[in-house]
Amino acid sequence: MSLMTTKLALLTSLTIASAVVSASADAAPAQVNGLIEFGVVQSHYDSGWLNSWLDEGVGVLRFSQNGRFILSQAGLELSQDVTTTLSAHLVANGYTDGRQKLGFSEAYLRYKPITAGLRHELKLGMFYPKMSLENVDTAWNSPYTYSYSAINSWLAEELRTIGAEYTITRSGRMHRSPFSYSATVAAFKANDVLGAILTWRGWALHNRQSRYNESLPFADYFQFNQFELTLPNTEMVTEETDGRWGVYAGLNWRYLNKTDVRVYYYDNMANRLAIEANNQYAWDTHFSSVALQHKFTSQFRVLAQWLSGSTYMGRVRAGVFADFSAWYVMASYKVDQHRLSVRFDQFKVNEKDLLPEDPNDSHGYSVTFAWRYQLNHNWNIGVEWLGTASTNKSRTLWQGWQARQSQQQALALVQFRF
Template identity: 30%
Template sequence: MIPRRKLAGSSGVTLAAALCWLAATPALAQEATPPANDTGGGSQTDIFSKDTLSVLVDARLVVANGATSYVDGGFGKTRFQGGDDGGFKARAVPVEADLIWTPRFTSSLNANVSVAYQKNHEESVDLIEAFVNYLPERKGKVGFSARAGLMWPEISLEHSTGGAWSVVNTITPSTINAWVGEEVKVLGGEGTIHAAVGQSELTATVGLFGYNDTSGTLLSFRGWALHDEKATAKGYFKLPPLNDFIVHLQEDRTKSTAEIDHNVGFYGRLDWRPPQPWGASVFYYDNKGDPEAFTTAGQWGWRTRFWNVGFNADLGPNTRLLAQGMTGSTIMGFETGGQRWVRTKFQSAYVLVTHMFGDVAVTGRAEAFSTDEHGSEMPRNNSEDGWSMTAAARVPINDHLTALFEALNVRSSRGTRVTLGGLTSPFEGQTVFQASLRMRF
């Protein structure tokens, strides 16, 4: 029998109150330092025009092998899978289409709203992002900015900050940023202080959020994956087969943007950019989830915490290095024998190098990943280890068309492939070749 879930305390800080505080902060900053001159921000207004609306379309030719993909509820690590026998299979795929709206309300206030079609996603057309940016003109050594809405925290070094949250120099992001894309989307607000310290630039960001209570579900039950699917406002991700205990508690899918316990999570980020051509960042996240909270539909609260460190450097005039590392843990369920039902530790890291040959960008990435299970109802064979190698090229064709080519190989071991997936070995190697044509108008 499942114990009755705990009732949230009425004395806790509500998400609404937290967002109200964040929304008020920019106004307070303006009041404390009134502008020396009226810049006439209204003249910067541009709500609907060819400059505020854009469309991004991604069509691909894919050749892949391997067992059933996570997309179809399997243990495959990639978005695309092989034929019925696991051998290579080729297909042409219209992967994604995005409508991006970036209105400017004043010279310091703008917004980003993205709606996307994603092939094989449960909600084939859904809201991707919707947030407001406040970025006043910086006057002096200290500045302030803020964001609020449905958005991803700034964790990924591989994605662009513009609409559609797209990877820049590869087709597939690393396991770290693939997971961020599917389970670390938040509804909240953040404030950032920018400061010049000597010849260096320091920034500090603090964010408060909700609607991210299920973060960790995919990492525990499926493990890491390599793909470019993105969480949406209403969509779900399928789960692989679950064990005999969990299957009676957890729905066979997980909703990334769910609010179950009404606790307010937080994150913080520090960035350092010295005068030399490199930069470093550290990020901490805690969704403050209640692991004993659940819905009648079988969606559970997860307490997920992690650290992420990032590093970027220009190795030469045409060569750039990116590196990220993440380590964290997530728990779910009640205690049995002193342990939560599910307790997963996770780690991943990658190094990526891009070199420009004229207008063509050639990229190589190596990464390793793992999860370690310690829960009372998740045996150790649910743990996994793996690594992957990726090679890619980005070739601009004209102002509206870009071609990308990618070869990805991933090898991993996970015991549930045998015990729950019906496969003969816990080991699997998968290779995916992709050619993408991105059209932006």
């Protein structure tokens, strides 16, 4: 990890810690929200090698177990006002799979002064860009399905920036207009490996978020010696490899509280020749994202997102270059305490490099059905069925393995929220 990232992380955590400590009993109370999600998973695959990438398999679903009790996740959000306009935020996530059980997915300071005309907001630290409309629930979860769309599964596992973000907003209600607008710009460090797991494994569907300094494992695609260097079959998502700044910018348009459109452009501006001591490369990755939500009624809404970009790693004749894109459309209907959601995802990665020994083409689709029922303020239950078919050429590196595979997963989960 570079010195810059270390300093940024240290600064953020120290500021948050001092903010929390300085809050005395009569000052602003800390706001605590959280959830624990557990239940049973049925995920029957034809072959053991279609296990989760977390178990070094080449499948695209998170759970390798069949008929087993799982602790899907634990999420905790902690907010503390330092002043009335400056607040500190921490989001911790716990999982039983992967190599790191506990960690922070977000840690930031937010400054939002009160202004009469245009509104301003400044964030400093590690946080998600607000480019998606699916993951709007506690600890960046989806209130609709348990497994996120392919796009947001990717953002959850591989996009994690440390930097500063500024947003300016013109609130429609305050200006006697049905339209509200926001513009966001950000500069960040870290996230130089973005694109690696997407290119090698392909798109996946899950709800597992990577945390600060987490080492994310995947199948060993490099045991066949197709690269000059021995690459690690893990990646440190929050690593700053090249010392360069990345940027993203977004526009948000909202009609009343009915229609929301978010357009983002993201570029980590990485030096694709930069390399860590363990041979983890920096991946020069940029993409555009358009997210949409429309509430037809208070009960029925449609969400959609499209994301498309490119990634480059290494030298022209020996590196990995690929284009990637994905989209989803979801319809969700809420009646009383029931919420029914159905989502269709389509996704692909197109290889652009000159290295046939390392095949990166992949494409697929998935269908997800979810029913969720709110028992009371603290408890909700639900079931989800997800079917996906993916054709990933990288699977053919192993003798006798087929590129095209279909996988199904059924989840019956209970959420305790506080």
